[in-house]
Amino acid sequence: MPNSGPQYGKCRYCRQRFERTGKPGRRQEYCTPACRRRAQRERNPNPAPTTVHPLPLARNIAESVQALAQTLLASDYGEQDLETLLRQAGGLTREVEYYICAAVQDARRKGTSWDAVAAAASVSAATARSRWAEKTVRRKLKRRAAEQLALRQRDPATLPAPPREEGQNGVQPGERSASKLAAALSNLHRGSDLTIRQVAESTDLSPSYVSRIMSGERLPNWPVVEKLAALFDGDPDELAVLWENAHGVTPPARQPLPDAVARLNAALRGLYLAAASPSPARIHKATGGTLSVRIIKETLAGCTIPDWRTTVSFVRAVGGTPTDIRPLWEAVHYAFLVFLDPVDGDDPFPSPFGADRGGRTMHQHQDQDHGEQ
Structure with a gap:
C-alpha cells in the first residue's frame, strides 16, 4: 500500500x-x-542583453487589425456573400489573438508582473504564464509572419499594406487629405440617417463603391463628392480643399482676397467635419486652453481670419496637419498685402476682415481674445 x-x-x-x-x-x-x-x-550569470524594439510588437498588429476591420465593414456594406464575410471575420479574429499575445509580451518587457497580466486578462497567473510565455509568443508571431508572407505571395490584395515603422517617412499630404475626405463624408453620411443602399440608389452608384468611399478605400472624383455632399445636406466647399489635396490639384497661386479667405475657412471647416464636428468647448480643451471658445466659434463661422499661431492650435486640435494648411493661410495674407498696397493690374477688393463694430481689426481682435478661458 x-x-x-x-x-x-x-x-x-x-x-x-x-x-x-x-x-x-x-x-x-x-x-x-x-x-x-x-x-x-x-547558472546563467550573464544573460543576453534585452533587445530594444523601435516599435512595440502589438502596435504593428493593432494597425493590421484596424485595416482588416475596415475591409470587413466595407464587405458588409457591399453585401458580400456569407462565405466572404466569415472568412474575413476569421482572419480578423486570428489577428486579434496575435495582438493579445504581442500586447502581453510588450507589457512583460516593460516590467509588468505575471500577477498583473493575469489580473488584466481575468485568468490565473499560472494560465497567463502558460498561454503567453515568451517562447510561445515568439513561436506564434513567427507563424503569423509566415502566414502573411504566403498570403501576400498568393494574392497581394488580400492583405493591407504593412504599416510604417517609427522613424520612417510619415504619411504624405495626399494620403492625409484622402483620409480626412473619407472621414468627412462618413460623418455627413451618419448624420443623414440614410443607408448605403439608399445612398447608392440616389447617386446611381453601386453600394460596394459607396461603402469603399466611406471607408477610404476609394478616392472619388469631384462630381461624386458634390453629389454625396448635396445628398447629405453638406457644403461641397468644405470638402473641396481636402479633395484637391488628395488628388494633388494645385489652386491658382494668386487669388482675390475673398476667394482666399473662403478657401481657408472651408478647409478649416472640412477638418472640423472630418473630426466629427466637436463642440467649441472640446476644441478649447484640446488646445490646452490656448484658444478661447469665442475665437473658435468665430474662426468656424468665418468672422475672424486667424493668425498662424491660432491656425496651428485649431488644426492640431481637430486632428489636422498644419503644414497642409500653411499654403492657404499664406495665400490669404499675401492677398491681404496686395489689398493694402495693390500693384499695377491688381484691382482692390473689399476686405472681409475690416474693423468690427467696436473698431477692432482682425489682429487686435485676436490679441484681446487669445487669452480668454
Missing part, C-alpha cells in the same frame, strides 16, 4: 529540508520560488 504521509526533500539551492506539496507534475526540487530563481541566475 503506497505511503500517504507527507513527502520531504532537500532544496537544491539552500540545502534545507522541506515538505513537498504532492502536486502532480515535475518533482519539486526547491523549497521556494525565490530559491529556484537564485539557482537559475547562478
Whole structure:
C-alpha cells in the first residue's frame, strides 16, 4: 500500500529540508520560488542583453487589425456573400489573438508582473504564464509572419499594406487629405440617417463603391463628392480643399482676397467635419486652453481670419496637419498685402476682415481674445 504521509526533500539551492506539496507534475526540487530563481541566475550569470524594439510588437498588429476591420465593414456594406464575410471575420479574429499575445509580451518587457497580466486578462497567473510565455509568443508571431508572407505571395490584395515603422517617412499630404475626405463624408453620411443602399440608389452608384468611399478605400472624383455632399445636406466647399489635396490639384497661386479667405475657412471647416464636428468647448480643451471658445466659434463661422499661431492650435486640435494648411493661410495674407498696397493690374477688393463694430481689426481682435478661458 503506497505511503500517504507527507513527502520531504532537500532544496537544491539552500540545502534545507522541506515538505513537498504532492502536486502532480515535475518533482519539486526547491523549497521556494525565490530559491529556484537564485539557482537559475547562478547558472546563467550573464544573460543576453534585452533587445530594444523601435516599435512595440502589438502596435504593428493593432494597425493590421484596424485595416482588416475596415475591409470587413466595407464587405458588409457591399453585401458580400456569407462565405466572404466569415472568412474575413476569421482572419480578423486570428489577428486579434496575435495582438493579445504581442500586447502581453510588450507589457512583460516593460516590467509588468505575471500577477498583473493575469489580473488584466481575468485568468490565473499560472494560465497567463502558460498561454503567453515568451517562447510561445515568439513561436506564434513567427507563424503569423509566415502566414502573411504566403498570403501576400498568393494574392497581394488580400492583405493591407504593412504599416510604417517609427522613424520612417510619415504619411504624405495626399494620403492625409484622402483620409480626412473619407472621414468627412462618413460623418455627413451618419448624420443623414440614410443607408448605403439608399445612398447608392440616389447617386446611381453601386453600394460596394459607396461603402469603399466611406471607408477610404476609394478616392472619388469631384462630381461624386458634390453629389454625396448635396445628398447629405453638406457644403461641397468644405470638402473641396481636402479633395484637391488628395488628388494633388494645385489652386491658382494668386487669388482675390475673398476667394482666399473662403478657401481657408472651408478647409478649416472640412477638418472640423472630418473630426466629427466637436463642440467649441472640446476644441478649447484640446488646445490646452490656448484658444478661447469665442475665437473658435468665430474662426468656424468665418468672422475672424486667424493668425498662424491660432491656425496651428485649431488644426492640431481637430486632428489636422498644419503644414497642409500653411499654403492657404499664406495665400490669404499675401492677398491681404496686395489689398493694402495693390500693384499695377491688381484691382482692390473689399476686405472681409475690416474693423468690427467696436473698431477692432482682425489682429487686435485676436490679441484681446487669445487669452480668454
